[in-house]
Structures are given as C-alpha cells and as structure tokens.
Amino acid sequence: MSLSLSQTPSVPVTVEFLPGERPAVRSVELAQHFGLKHKNVLRDIDDLTRKLPESFCRLNFEPTEAEVVVPASGGMRKDRAYLLTxxxxxxxxxxxxxxRAMEWKLRYIEAFxxxxRAALENARSEALADGARAALAVPPERLHRINQAVRYHQKGLNCIEIxxxxxxxxxxxxxxxRQARxxxxxxxxxxxxxPAAASRAARGLAQ
Incomplete structure (x- = not known):
C-alpha cells in the first residue's frame, strides 16, 4: 500500500556537514531507510563513481567507516562507508x-x-550584521553621502549623473x-x- 509522508513513521533523517559547510548523508543510513543491504549500496556507489570524473567524486563522495554488528559473534567490525553530498x-x-524509495527520496530532499534555507538565512543575517558593524565605523557625513549615492543609484542614474x-x-x-556594496x-x-562602467557611461553621454 502506498503511504503518504504523514503516515510514514517518524524516523529522523540525519544530515552531517563536510568541510565548507556542505550537507551530507551517510550511506549506512541510506541503506537502512531505503530497505537495502549496505553492501548493495556500496556496490551502486562503486558502479557510479567509476563513471564519474575523479574531481566530482572527490568533492561529493567522502570515504568514511561504519561500525556494523557481526551476526555470528555479536561483535562489531568496521566497514567502509561514504558521506554523500x-x-x-x-x-x-x-x-x-x-x-518506499520514493517516500525516502522526498524526505531526504526536504531535509537538504x-x-x-537555514544556511542562506544565516548567511543573510551575518551579512546584515557585518554591514551594520561596518556602518558604525563610517563618519556620519560620509554615511549621508553614501546614502545619497545609493538613492540615486537605485533610480538608475550612472556615476556621471550622480x-x-x-x-x-x-x-x-x-x-x-563601492563602499555602499x-x-x-x-x-x-x-x-x-x-571606473570602467563610468567611462562607458561618459562615452554614452558624449554621443
């Protein structure tokens, strides 16, 4: 029977971060969620990476390890695994x-x-905070001039006209x-x- 997302058991999707704040998921969890054996997921990854450029694989398939239970002894062993962007x-x-795969695809896509979205909002907030701190260091008269230039710039005027x-x-x-930016x-x-844009504008006015 086909299940809607609201009917799917609440199993969390774990997303980790690679260097450069790149979100990634573990191949072991993919196997569990998609109802596959991890060795088969690794087989698919191996088949895929053989067809892809090495530079892409290096950035998007991060080798790692996973601890798995040994059925015969009940002990643990380390198997190879991947973090995938x-x-x-x-x-x-x-x-x-x-x-089942379609359900989990949607859940992983939503997690990413x-x-x-959170990273974008955080970057915007940091940019606004940096701008506010920088503005405090600008003398009031200079800031007034910058705001005047911004208003004229937003009206479509070029450097010559402003x-x-x-x-x-x-x-x-x-x-x-430039300081406004x-x-x-x-x-x-x-x-x-x-200056190059200003020169182009000057030539346009002269024609």
Whole structure:
C-alpha cells in the first residue's frame, strides 16, 4: 500500500556537514531507510563513481567507516562507508524506484532543502550584521553621502549623473557606491560597479 509522508513513521533523517559547510548523508543510513543491504549500496556507489570524473567524486563522495554488528559473534567490525553530498545522493538514488524509495527520496530532499534555507538565512543575517558593524565605523557625513549615492543609484542614474547631482567627480561616486556594496546597502554587482562602467557611461553621454 502506498503511504503518504504523514503516515510514514517518524524516523529522523540525519544530515552531517563536510568541510565548507556542505550537507551530507551517510550511506549506512541510506541503506537502512531505503530497505537495502549496505553492501548493495556500496556496490551502486562503486558502479557510479567509476563513471564519474575523479574531481566530482572527490568533492561529493567522502570515504568514511561504519561500525556494523557481526551476526555470528555479536561483535562489531568496521566497514567502509561514504558521506554523500546532495549531488551524490541525487545521482545514487535516481534508479531506486520502489514506493518506499520514493517516500525516502522526498524526505531526504526536504531535509537538504531545510538545511540550505537555514544556511542562506544565516548567511543573510551575518551579512546584515557585518554591514551594520561596518556602518558604525563610517563618519556620519560620509554615511549621508553614501546614502545619497545609493538613492540615486537605485533610480538608475550612472556615476556621471550622480556626480553632477552631488557635485563630486565620477571616481568619488564610484568609491561611494563601492563602499555602499561593502556595507550591504547595494547588491554585490551592478551597472556602476567601477571606473570602467563610468567611462562607458561618459562615452554614452558624449554621443
């Protein structure tokens, strides 16, 4: 019988982090959740990595170890295992199409999505905090000029036009805009992102 996610037993999806804050899942847990033997999951990983570039495998299939129970003795042994990034997970489970597999695919995808949203929000919060701290170090008069440049920039004016309104050179405007980007008041790139853009604008006005 097909189960909806709400009917699926509440078994947690464990996501760990590789260097660089890259979320990853363990091959052992994949085997348990998808109802497969771990040796068969390893077989699929081996088949997959033989077909993929070494650089991709190095970044997305992290070798590790897993402790497993030895049925005969009840003792423990260490088997090889992997930590798989989202990309590795997606490629690996692509061919697993049972009803149970489809349920767990959705749960793992949601786990990855949740972590990525949280990481994005955290990065945004840190950027805003960094911008606020940097703004406190800017003299009030300079900050006022930066805000003026930002307002004109957001209206679509170029460095030449903003310079005329503020009675400063285009290079000064460019520095104001660059500092506004550092403070998080403007996106990281834009049409007036440097002297080259200002020169293009000047040529356009001269035509």
């Amino acid at each position: 989202r990309d590795a997970f997606t490629l690996l489970v692509m061919g697993w199409n049972s009803t 999505n949740t972590l990525e 310079g005329k309104l503020l009675d400063v050179s285009r290079d000064v405007v460019w520095r104001l805009v 550092t403070l998080g008041l403007l996106p990281a790139s834009g049409p007036t992102s440097g």
